[in-house]
Amino acid sequence: MPYSPSPLASPDSTAVASAGIRLVVTDMDGTLLDDDKRAPEALREVLGRLRERGVLFSPASGRQYATLAREFADVAEGMVFIAENGTYVVRDGVELSSDPLAPGVAARVVAAVRQLAADGVDVGAVVCGKRSAYVERTDEAFLAEVRRYYVEHRIVEDVAAVDDEVIKVALFDFGSAERTTAPALADFAETHQVVVSGEHWVDVMNRTANKGAALRRLQRELGITPAQTLVFGDYLNDLEMLDAAEWSFAMANAHPEVVRRARHLAPSNNDNGVLRTVARLLDLPVKGL
Structure with a gap:
């Protein structure tokens, strides 16, 4: 046209x-x-x-x-x-x-994501460092989404304990990020940015970022x-x-x-x-x- x-x-x-x-x-x-x-x-x-x-x-x-x-x-x-x-x-x-996020923030976000998952939400965290992205979910459906956006990523046992300068925590929700995951992170929105960056993605960053x-x-x-x-x-x-x-x-x-x-x-x-x-x-x- x-x-x-x-x-x-x-x-x-x-x-x-x-x-x-x-x-x-x-x-x-x-x-x-x-x-x-x-x-x-x-x-x-x-x-x-x-x-x-x-x-x-x-x-x-x-x-x-x-x-x-x-x-x-x-x-x-x-x-x-x-x-x-x-x-x-x-x-x-x-x-x-x-x-970069202050020390400890990523661990708190990861804990919230784990609670969401325990409550039945199909969601996973990607801890984004300057050197790499880090994930602990290993199912192929989740990793396929991670590979789209994070060519440099590593599977670790505990994403809350990575040794890197963390700049963002990204959350992938197989449902609606805007309706499910973002509202569940309301407590973080008081001190940080909780941004819906796509239909299935939510990012937690510094308020200044x-x-x-x-x-x-x-x-x-x-x-x-x-x-x-x-x-x-x-x-x-x-x-x-x-x-x-x-x-x-x-x-x-x-x-x-x-x-x-x-x-x-x-x-x-x-x-x-x-x-x-x-x-x-x-x-x-x-x-x-």
């Missing part, structure tokens, strides 16, 4: 051009990737065009750094990876910023303004990131709250919405977009 957004859905390319875009930031799952977790065929060509223009491209995801680095291994030079929902930001293998905070730090470091930033997202863990850019886009498939928060609307992830919007607004000569 041809992409012809209404004036209210997407800005005029002339206005975007006059802003002098220097940074494009996109969520991965439900945003850049389609529902089958596939990257668009034209992605490498668009990344090359952006590089030619001096525009920095930054994936911003709940996925771990190792997973993102593998996805973009052939084009990673100079790219900034906003990983683990903003708790770990890396460029060319060098940490730019991180927001989110994609938006990481993006604002990056903008300050690089001297890039919100007016020079294009951002795309689809779920609740993208809200603060949308606030950090004047050119903020919700995908057509986005959570209703994301659509309300963003300034503009892009086609869905299954309609190659990110690349089609970037190519149109930045006038990139890419065949098929």
Whole structure:
């Protein structure tokens, strides 16, 4: 279907051009990737065009750094990876910023998850460290979900006792994370962030940690303004990131709250919405977009 957004859905390319875009930031799952977790065929060509223009491209995801680095291994030079929902930001293998949990927090979250499981909820914890992710559930159904987002992971006897700097605890709920697991973590929401990052995922992080905070730090470091930033997202863990850019886009498939928060609307992830919007607004000569 041809992409012809209404004036209210997407800005005029002339206005975007006059802003002098220097940074494009996109969520991965439900945003850049389609529902089958596939990257668009034209992605490498668009990344090359952006590089030619001096525009920095930054994936911003709940996925771990190792997973993102593998996805973009052939084009990673100079790219900034906003990983683990903003708790770990890396460029060319060098940490730019991180927001680790205080000692003991991960163990408390794990204890709550174990109680949920004992009460019959089909849920498991992924303790996310800087070096690796750690799990103690060993069933294939759970591990298959872990492998999607955490290429570097280890099975341990007790995830509450790992020797790593923990930046996040992610919980996978085979049911509805928003309806079941997130409400059960209400006590943590008083002191930490409990963020529903997908239909089945909930992340517990420091209150100061989110994609938006990481993006604002990056903008300050690089001297890039919100007016020079294009951002795309689809779920609740993208809200603060949308606030950090004047050119903020919700995908057509986005959570209703994301659509309300963003300034503009892009086609869905299954309609190659990110690349089609970037190519149109930045006038990139890419065949098929």
